[in-house]
Amino acid sequence: MTTRAFGFSYFARVLGYVSALPLALIVVLTFSDVFARYVFAHPIPGASEIIQFAMAMAIFTALPLVTQAGGHITVDLFTSGVSNRRKACLQVPAELLSGVALAVIAWRLWVQAGEYAGNNTATIVLDLNMAPLAYAMSIFSAVSVVVAGVRTIEAMRAVATPTEVPQ
Amino acid sequence: ETKLLFNMFMAPQDPFNTLVLKPWAEDVIKATDGRVKIDFAPASMASPQAQMDAVEKGVFDGAYMYHGFLQGRVKLSQIAHLPFINVNAKGSSIALWRTYEKYFADANEYKDVQLLSLFTFPGGPIYGMSDPVKSTADLDGIKIYSVAGNVADMLTATGAGVVVAPAARSYEIISGGTVDAFAGYPLYSATAFHTAQYAKAVTDIPGQMSAPSFALFVNKKRWQAISEADRKIVMDLSGEAFAARLEAIDQLEAKLRKDVADQGIPFIEADESLMTAFRTYGKKLRGDWITTAAELDVDGEAALKFYEQEAKANAQ
Amino acid sequence: MIASLIGFGILFLLAFAGVPLAFAMLIVGTIGFALLRGSFESAYSMLAQQVVDASANDGMAVLPMFILMGLFVHKSDLSEDLYKAANAWLGHLRGGLAHATVAACAIFAAISGSSIATAATMSKVAIPPMRRLGYHDALSCGSVASAGVLGVLIPPSVPLVVYGLLTNTDIRQLFIAAIVPGLMLALLFVIAVVGVVTLRPEWGPTGERKSWQERFASLKSVWMVLVLFVAIIGGLYAGIFTATESAGIGASGALLIGVLRRKMTWPTLFECLKDTARTTAMIFTIVFGAFVFANFITLSGLTAALIDMLQQQNMGTLGLLLMMMVIYLILGALMESLSLLILTAPIFHAIATSVGIHPIWFGIFVVMMIEIGLLTPPVGMNVFTVKTMNPDVPIRTIFKGSMPFVAANMVGVGVFIAFPIIGVFLLRWF
Numbered sequence: 031m032t033t034r035a036f037g038f039s040y041f042a043r044v045l046g047y048v049s050a051l052p053l054a055l056i057v058v059l060t061f062s063d064v065f066a067r068y069v070f071a072h073p074i075p076g077a078s079e080i081i082q083f084a085m086a087m088a089i090f091t092a093l094p095l096v097t098q099a100g101g102h103i104t105v106d107l108f109t110s111g112v113s114n115r116r117k118a119c120l121q122v123p124a125e126l127l128s129g130v131a132l133a134v135i136a137w138r139l140w141v142q143a144g145e146y147a148g149n150n151t152a153t154i155v156l157d158l159n160m161a162p163l164a165y166a167m168s169i170f171s172a173v174s175v176v177v178a179g180v181r182t183i184e185a186m187r188a189v190a191t192p193t194e195v196p197q
Numbered sequence: 198e199t200k201l202l203f204n205m206f207m208a209p210q211d212p213f214n215t216l217v218l219k220p221w222a223e224d225v226i227k228a229t230d231g232r233v234k235i236d237f238a239p240a241s242m243a244s245p246q247a248q249m250d251a252v253e254k255g256v257f258d259g260a261y262m263y264h265g266f267l268q269g270r271v272k273l274s275q276i277a278h279l280p281f282i283n284v285n286a287k288g289s290s291i292a293l294w295r296t297y298e299k300y301f302a303d304a305n306e307y308k309d310v311q312l313l314s315l316f317t318f319p320g321g322p323i324y325g326m327s328d329p330v331k332s333t334a335d336l337d338g339i340k341i342y343s344v345a346g347n348v349a350d351m352l353t354a355t356g357a358g359v360v361v362a363p364a365a366r367s368y369e370i371i372s373g374g375t376v377d378a379f380a381g382y383p384l385y386s387a388t389a390f391h392t393a394q395y396a397k398a399v400t401d402i403p404g405q406m407s408a409p410s411f412a413l414f415v416n417k418k419r420w421q422a423i424s425e426a427d428r429k430i431v432m433d434l435s436g437e438a439f440a441a442r443l444e445a446i447d448q449l450e451a452k453l454r455k456d457v458a459d460q461g462i463p464f465i466e467a468d469e470s471l472m473t474a475f476r477t478y479g480k481k482l483r484g485d486w487i488t489t490a491a492e493l494d495v496d497g498e499a500a501l502k503f504y505e506q507e508a509k510a511n512a513q
Numbered sequence: 514m515i516a517s518l519i520g521f522g523i524l525f526l527l528a529f530a531g532v533p534l535a536f537a538m539l540i541v542g543t544i545g546f547a548l549l550r551g552s553f554e555s556a557y558s559m560l561a562q563q564v565v566d567a568s569a570n571d572g573m574a575v576l577p578m579f580i581l582m583g584l585f586v587h588k589s590d591l592s593e594d595l596y597k598a599a600n601a602w603l604g605h606l607r608g609g610l611a612h613a614t615v616a617a618c619a620i621f622a623a624i625s626g627s628s629i630a631t632a633a634t635m636s637k638v639a640i641p642p643m644r645r646l647g648y649h650d651a652l653s654c655g656s657v658a659s660a661g662v663l664g665v666l667i668p669p670s671v672p673l674v675v676y677g678l679l680t681n682t683d684i685r686q687l688f689i690a691a692i693v694p695g696l697m698l699a700l701l702f703v704i705a706v707v708g709v710v711t712l713r714p715e716w717g718p719t720g721e722r723k724s725w726q727e728r729f730a731s732l733k734s735v736w737m738v739l740v741l742f743v744a745i746i747g748g749l750y751a752g753i754f755t756a757t758e759s760a761g762i763g764a765s766g767a768l769l770i771g772v773l774r775r776k777m778t779w780p781t782l783f784e785c786l787k788d789t790a791r792t793t794a795m796i797f798t799i800v801f802g803a804f805v806f807a808n809f810i811t812l813s814g815l816t817a818a819l820i821d822m823l824q825q826q827n828m829g830t831l832g833l834l835l836m837m838m839v840i841y842l843i844l845g846a847l848m849e850s851l852s853l854l855i856l857t858a859p860i861f862h863a864i865a866t867s868v869g870i871h872p873i874w875f876g877i878f879v880v881m882m883i884e885i886g887l888l889t890p891p892v893g894m895n896v897f898t899v900k901t902m903n904p905d906v907p908i909r910t911i912f913k914g915s916m917p918f919v920a921a922n923m924v925g926v927g928v929f930i931a932f933p934i935i936g937v938f939l940l941r942w943f
């Protein structure tokens with residue numbers, strides 16, 4: 031239990047750093063692009079394509095972290111006033127469906143990546159291949175599926191032992 | 198009865214949709230006595246880049262797609278984007294279809310869908326937003342918006358600072374004055390994207406720098422669901438017949454050019470310095486395309502000559 | 514048509530049972546699309562394409578950039594200085610500290626795009642002095658929660674960005690158009706405070722009057738806000754940057770302020786970036802769901818049927834807007850605001866523009882309606898935020914204290930509908 035908790039917090043820290051990088055890149059790139067355009071009258075070629083890739087990476091590297099923290103927005107109107115045990119009972123299907131939805135995303139992104147590879151789909155200016163990006167998005171979604179799975183199991187355990195409610 | 202759901206990635210009220218695509222669909226319904234019915238989705242269900250994938254997978258049954266987004270898959274039809282070979286939309290559309298039938302069909306580049314037609318829009322001039330762009334000197338050190346592709350490459354070769362973005366996002370860049378000029382699409386598109394109002398001078402390039410070209414296609418399975426007799430009826434209305442419908446866009450373009458001229462916006466032609474710069478780079482683009490064609494066992498030299506001839510002959 | 518109603522029914526059932534809204538929309542949208550198209554393969558492909566299109570999209574970068582800017586500003590502790598300055602000028606009036614709260618929120622809103630951030634940051638600095646001076650909790654907490662909504666109407670604004678991205682509306686124009694309605698709402702909030710202290714003078718005592726010297730001295734931190742606001746919004750107006758660039762420049766500028774004020778360390782910087790990535794991932798997951806669900810709704814023919822119905826019933830623009838207001842008041846009471854915006858914007862935008870409503874004006878209208886939901890029970894995110902910062906104040910008191918401002922907000926929407934020019938006249942000069 032403690033090794034697992036340690037393993038995950040270490041992993042979450044690493045993911046945190048990884049998710050910060052693409053955003054830092056976007057800030058630096060937009061700033062330099064404007065600077066280059068006004069000072070040298072030459073924008074950075076393909077800056078928007080790098081930003082496209084960075085956006086996708088920022089979102090998908092942070093997806094497991096959001097899932098782990100239970101950070102996806104819920105309407106939870108009818109679950110806020112009920113007992114912990116009931117809450118846990120509702121949480122099991124909620125976590126399970128989240129996992130299923132994430133699994134479909136991971137699976138279909140993998141299929142999509144294969145098609146990008148087959149069609150040589152690439153960006154126009156820098157000729158960046160879409161396939162590796164889609165594979166990366168798929169892999170981080172798959173990591174989120176694992177996280178959702180762990181949360182489902184924890185919710186099930188909470189149903190069995192009403193004192194322990196995961197948050 | 199077969200119902201085909203068509204997607205339009207350009208706005209529903211875009212003149213191409215209202216003047217070309219929808220009248221064609223009505224004619225198809227009429228000619229097949231309603232056995233082939235064409236519906237249009239009220240809002241686009243896929244990005245411009247994903248139209249062919251979406252048709253292939255049956256997200257919707259039919260669509261059109263810009264060849265600029267198909268560079269990895271469809272190499273031969275990129276011929277329409279080469280400089281100095283286009284006159285107007287009707288001529289180029291017919292030329293592209295005939296060249297496809299005569300030279301490209303065997304390469305089978307649209308194998309994942311059923312191709313219905315090919316067409317191009319009128320070529321785009323250079324729109325100066327304060328000063329006219331007439332020579333290479335005028336382009337030196339200025340910022341110019343362009344759609345991605347040959348136009349952007351040719352402008353970059355002259356030394357201009359080129360800002361590249363999809364046409365649908367050009368308004369944001371042009372309206373604010375982020376750039377000093379823009380290029381890459383006809384006046385008809387500039388009007389549709391609300392950027393025409395920022396043009397203070399229009400520079401025509403004889404033979405055009407490029408002309409945006411598109412493919413119209415349907416899902417293969419859905420196509421097979423139509424009886425053979427009806428498929429023939431649909432095909433008779435598509436292909437070259439569809440290409441000829443682009444005349445409506447030429448007429449619109451001519452009217453818009455007249456309106457703009459009436460507002461006192463000057464229409465000028467590029468001078469020799471600019472044309473020389475474009476020709477030098479254009480030669481390279483043509484050479485590259487011919488090499489690509491050769492890899493696909495197509496006599497590019499002959500195809501290019503044929504296209505040019507047909508584009509001129511059918512421009513009227 | 515029937516399919517979409519069943520779809521909405523199942524969506525709300527799942528969402529209210531605690532399934533994250535993003536996944537509820539994704540599941541219902543995918544299955545509904547598959548059933549209508551008669552093929553799961555088509556629905557799965559649509560899903561994958563929508564996910565890639567929404568995320569690998571440089572236009573969307575404007576969103577994390579504005580979120581990041583808001584976090585940098587938050588960490589810079591500017592709010593305290595802003596509040597002191599507003600207080601020096603307005604504190605001596607009856608209910609003066611509440612007026613100062615509204616003013617400080619309006620100024621803070623000019624560089625922050627989030628209402629929750631505005632309420633949270635103002636909570637820390639504005640509520641303790643009001644409580645010390647004997648302000649009623651309803652007025653102190655209510656004014657902070659309410660004036661926080663100025664954060665999303667006065668540009669920059671994350672909800673306006675989201676609206677623009679979902680409906681392909683120019684973000685630059687949305688920001689320009691929001692300025693006057695935002696200032697109008699701030700003015701209406703001031704009137705609301707006057708109303709409250711007139712009816713209940715004991716709720717809002719007066720503070721001490723500051724000398725002119727102190728007043729001008731208090732402005733020394735306001736200039737930083739002013740410079741940043743002029744840089745980003747002015748840069749947008751003048752066309753120096755696109756929306757994405759102004760957001761990037763804004764984030765860089767806010768970072769610089771943090772460094773100048775010695776509030777920005779490497780760990781803080783990393784923390785801001787990481788939090789932004791998480792918020793971005795959270796919002797985009799809903800966007801994926803919304804795009805998939807919207808395609809199902811498009812395919813079901815609901816949008817087309819509603820447009821037809823509106824044209825046949827001849828209920829006119831006003832009837833349509835009233836209907837939408839009712840929907841926003843009900844759903845806004847029950848739902849978190851950003852997800853409500855993402856769920857409704859694509860569908861309502863298509864309907865509104867089809868009957869000739871100006872898309873920019875409509876975006877402002879939607880955001881004004883969304884704001885009200887931030888303050889209404891049972892789910893009012895701004896009230897929750899203030900409650901979290903002040904655990905000893907009963908939540909009923911904060912909801913009660915927000916009611917005069919909800920009324921002011923409704924008046925604001927009424928004026929905005931009666932005089933639509935408020936939302937578009939600035940556009941004519943740009």
Ligand code: NA
Pocket residue numbers: 621622623624625626627663664665666667668669670
């Ligand atoms: Na704001």
Ligand code: NA
Pocket residue numbers: 845846847848885886887888889890891892893894
């Ligand atoms: Na509410």
